[in-house]
Amino acid sequence: MAVLVVAAHDGKTVRSNVANAVTAASQMGSEVHVLVAGSNAGEAAKSAAAIQGVAKVLDAEDAAYANWLAEDVAPLVVKLAPNYSHVVMAADSVGKNIAPRVAALLDVAQVSEAIKVEAPDTFVRPIYAGNAMATVQTADKIKIVTIRPTNFKAAATGGSAPIEQIGGTGAGGLASYVGAELSKSERPELTSAKIVVSGGRGLASGENFKMLEALADKLGAGLGASRAAVDAGYVPNDYQVGQTGKVVAPDLYIAIGISGAIQHLAGMKDSKTIVAINKDEEAPIFQVADYGIVGDLFQIVPELTAAVEKK
Amino acid sequence: MKVLVAVKRVIDYNVKIRVKADNTGVETANVKMSMNPFDEIAVEEAIRMKEKGQATEIIAFSAGPAQCQETIRTALAMGADRGVLVQTDAELQPLAVAKLMKAVVDKEQPGLVIVGKQAIDDDSNQTGQMLAALLGWSQGTFANKLHVADGTAEVKREVDGGLENIKIKLPAVITTDLRLNEPRYASLPNIMKAKKKPIEVLAPDALGVDIAPRLKVLKVEEPPKRKSGIKVKTVAELVDKLKNEAGVI
Structure with missing residues (x-):
């Protein structure tokens, strides 16, 4: 059938x-x-x-x-x-x-x-x-x-x-649509992007996500976030990667200031290559990362943005 | 208006789970159990409706073994008024739970049912939608904000592209997303008070519901492990590895 x-x-x-x-x-x-x-x-x-x-x-x-x-x-x-x-x-x-x-x-x-x-x-x-x-x-x-x-x-x-x-089956009258508040972005959609740049609580503010945007734009990447960053109001809900958010599996996932709770790993651990940037060398994200850098993301991210070639 | 909330007993979200050696499931013996976090959000939302004078009574529903009474007690300690437990040691799948809930809804006639959008054990994300279907009610899933007035509910939903607003007729089923509210902790006096609140215990048979599982679990296995990677010292080294080793930039 x-x-x-x-x-x-x-x-x-x-x-x-x-x-x-x-x-x-x-x-x-x-x-x-x-x-x-x-x-x-x-x-x-x-x-x-x-x-x-x-x-x-x-x-x-x-x-x-x-x-x-x-x-x-x-x-x-x-x-x-x-x-x-x-x-x-x-x-x-x-x-x-x-x-x-x-x-x-x-x-x-x-x-x-x-x-x-x-x-x-x-x-x-x-x-x-x-x-x-x-x-x-x-x-x-x-x-x-x-x-x-x-x-x-x-x-x-x-x-x-x-x-x-x-033919259609008509409207049941139980529900009606009012409108949407969709995030506007020129970047690739998170779940189909080849590269995803993702930020967590380590970013410390929504303002600091601009730094990630610069890196994402240079790489032609989609932008994601951990639940902690979304709950803190740094970025909208549709950025969330994880068990109850979006599941992504890009060629390259760059986790920045994300500790790596199992709920987050659930949404990204099938990525082909994972990079972790975190100041805590014990952070669980390093257990799934192919390449990790321990250090201050506020230094490393601008340096990385400068070092990669524009796509 | 009565509000019915569903609370599921699951392995605590902080516990690192272990797959049983015989691959029949996940080890639950001697493991800390808690209320499914999304259900805590459901209970909190109902309590806030009661505090605003929109809900008159909150019924906490659970289904499963006798220990689910503890989960219901947690809901009662947070502020629910009474509990209903459909007690069974049999495996329960979402369709069966939705049918059990429908039977209780038929009896209790709540104006609103609030449930977590998914349970963190089986990650199914089905029960609320199934219940709405069985009742012929509307559904406000993945709720980020809920406003109830004049026989309707305005629901702001978390969707792929952002947020979506819908208006649905009551009675309805709401499923909670993470940002709907922040659940309260039960205070000690309320925990003591909750011990006196009634919990009705029912059997699936008495409700006339067939709970036989429809999906047969053939095996449960550990996921493939990722090879552990390396730490690099400098950004230049990282860029070199990404370019020449991984070939991803």
Whole structure:
């Protein structure tokens, strides 16, 4: 049977993690379909059709889907689900919000944040902030799975799947969207950036994050933070890397003034190369770092910024 | 309006967990257990609603072995009024917990349910959304701010790009994110008082809920370890290593 990937999008393109979800989905079933639900989501549907490995795109147009309210999107997925063996979503804030609602309406379990597909019914997922890996098997007829995008290679573009228009299920009237306060940034998005520069409590103020911005801009890097830095109000919540924030796995992760609590390590320890800059040589971050420098970040970071070549 | 909060007993967040030698799970014997930190935030939010006169009674729900009474006592010491424990030694997965909670919600008729967005043991992030689905209620997940008035809840949510504001009809299920509030510590007099607050103990059967696990855990293993790295002395050395050894810049 086919696998349905439910794609989040901004109206123009589907999120980059949809390509990762398609890869995961192709390991679960014979054929991958992508659902793009939205209001005027035609462009986004086209971007989904261009992902290699996608056999069909379902474009569900309904004003109710404009802002991805779980109360309105879930009934659409529930209606389509019986045609599929699996429903797959990326484990981002959209997938985490909607997938469990779909699962409960179908009376099936959900596998959260799968990092590996062992078999169509068997998945590996991290528990305890990634300090243990559980292999779980589901006997449910329809399997609801959210996948951790960083653990699946993004499918290439260049495909041209047919797009089928399907009807909407309307608005249930339970919830309405008011607005968003999104962080504006020219930098690469944290979860897909090749390099991430991340700051912690050691930065001591939001003002000092400017120093990290300079380094990030020179490296073409995304900017992240530890929970401590977010809780202290230095940077907005969407910068948080960790167990309950974002999970990143860039080629290079530079942890600056971050001690390395297990909750933070959970979000970045799959990075290819990790650099730690910290004045405390006993800081746990050094246990996962490939390269560490013990010293004053206020000296080291400007020096590093000056030393690297602009990308 | 009654408010129901769910509190899960989990391994304390400061404990370094150990995978059992036979790979059947994680060692929980003789390990410090505490309330799931996100659930503490849920309890705190309910107490603040009561202090503002928006909540009349706070019911702390838990499900699991008899020791979950301690977790409920913690919620009672913080300020919840009474507890409900669905007692079982069987493994409970999110869908089963959501069904047990629905049965208690049907009985208690709260106007709002507040739960942690995820438990730090299984990291599922499912129960609140599942409960909302089963009840046919709206859901305000990953709440950063909550404002309840006139039969609606305005919820500021933590999402990938920043924050999002939604307005949902009550009754509703709220799941808490880290910045919603800072939970209080229970004072000694309140801990003493909590010992006298009632906890109702129910059996899953009595609620007519099938709690059989849907996911079979085949094995639990240690994650692969990272090779330990090196310390470099200078920025020049670091840049050289990143360029010529790691090849990442």
